[in-house]
Amino acid sequence: MPQPAESGRKPQWVKHTVTADEAGRTLQQLLTETLGISGRMIQRLTRSRGVQMNRKPGWLAGKVKAGDLVEVRLVVDEEPGLTPVEMPLSIVAEDEDLLVIDKPPFVLVHPTSPGQDRTLAHGVAWHLQQRGIRARVHPVHRIDRDTSGLVLFARTAHAHHRLDLQLRAGELKREYLALVDGVVTQDRGMIDAPIARDPRNPTLRVTRPNGEPALTRYEVVERYPNATLVRLELETGRTHQIRVHMQHAGHPVLGDRQYGRRRVDLVKRQALHAERLAFTHPATGAPVELRAPLAEDLRAAIEVLKNETARG
Structure with missing residues (x-):
């Protein structure tokens, strides 16, 4: 069961090594189909250098090879969109x-x-x-x-x-x-x-x-x-x-x-x-x-x- 989170927000890098079955896909296909990342999130990640391939900025249209290391920075600061209001929460x-x-x-x-x-x-x-x-x-x-x-x-x-x-x-x-x-x-x-x-x-x-x-x-x-x-x-x-x-x-x-x-x-x-x-x-x-x-x-x-x- 999830436990209380620590204060603050740190980048969360997810690492994935491309398998032989995944080789030949584009990096964008790998992100959406294998890692389940939405298109909107991918756009934000590329603007913030949050997608890397083998320790370098990733090219979404590029083809991946078996053994490639894909890293994705999943935590991106966002504006809340709502005015915070203090209230008791259970x-x-x-x-x-x-x-x-x-x-x-x-x-x-x-x-x-x-x-x-x-x-x-x-x-x-x-x-x-x-x-x-x-x-x-x-x-x-x-x-x-x-x-x-x-x-x-x-x-x-x-x-x-x-x-x-x-x-x-x-x-x-x-x-x-x-x-x-x-x-x-x-x-x-x-x-x-x-x-x-x-x-x-x-x-x-x-x-x-x-x-x-x-x-x-x-x-x-x-x-x-x-x-x-x-x-x-x-x-x-x-x-x-x-x-x-x-x-x-x-x-x-x-x-x-x-x-x-x-x-x-x-x-x-x-x-x-x-x-x-x-x-x-x-x-x-x-x-x-x-x-x-x-x-x-x-x-x-x-x-x-x-x-x-x-x-x-």
């Missing part, structure tokens, strides 16, 4: 490549309109600034404002690129806990329903046959007389996917004022928590698995449901 894991935060509810991950200056990304910018690190804030994914739980940030553009590839390939696993309306009878199952914008309200989503493919897996954790605690895993990452899919299945998320409006008296936001992240570390290739305990307001809601069970 840091679950951190190293030179990534930062994972347990986000409280009612906080945006990043700005969605001008004037928003107290998002989680602003707090991350402040955290990096306090460590003397000049870096752009790179959220790898996001969760809704009112959803609590784990959010993954990359601390370098290269790490962001590598993690984004995992996200797009479905290799970055995300699991959620949700309190939903009614009793879910099947112990586990899958919801396969395409999602599109709601034609009546473009900020919302609906299931439609011509929408984008969306797949959510679920399993029951605990049942109550009129509600169920379920664990859900996203196979795709559509906007509001869990909330839309659970409404589609007839079990809207409790407290959700946009999809279902069930038990808004019990919890003041949708009862949804990002509990688990699992991915491959972008630098070391080691598996990483992290969890965040259920948020306090959702634990309180469960106690109310249990007391209702006892009275029933």
Whole structure:
């Protein structure tokens, strides 16, 4: 698991010796296909002399030979892009490549309109600034404002690129806990329903046959007389996917004022928590698995449901 990073930011040179199978490719092909470096990052690296071939500045169009030593300076100082704002952060894991935060509810991950200056990304910018690190804030994914739980940030553009590839390939696993309306009878199952914008309200989503493919897996954790605690895993990452899919299945998320409006008296936001992240570390290739305990307001809601069970 990543450990807290040291203050400051040092260049991180990655070394790669060209194999016989890789011989004959251009240096640029090697950087993108083998080392997974984005085109934008390559442009920045060449301007800062951050790509070397056999201890000399590399020529991107040049062909590599077996045994050539390619060195890439992956850490490049960047402007934060956001005004740092001091705020408490519940840091679950951190190293030179990534930062994972347990986000409280009612906080945006990043700005969605001008004037928003107290998002989680602003707090991350402040955290990096306090460590003397000049870096752009790179959220790898996001969760809704009112959803609590784990959010993954990359601390370098290269790490962001590598993690984004995992996200797009479905290799970055995300699991959620949700309190939903009614009793879910099947112990586990899958919801396969395409999602599109709601034609009546473009900020919302609906299931439609011509929408984008969306797949959510679920399993029951605990049942109550009129509600169920379920664990859900996203196979795709559509906007509001869990909330839309659970409404589609007839079990809207409790407290959700946009999809279902069930038990808004019990919890003041949708009862949804990002509990688990699992991915491959972008630098070391080691598996990483992290969890965040259920948020306090959702634990309180469960106690109310249990007391209702006892009275029933």
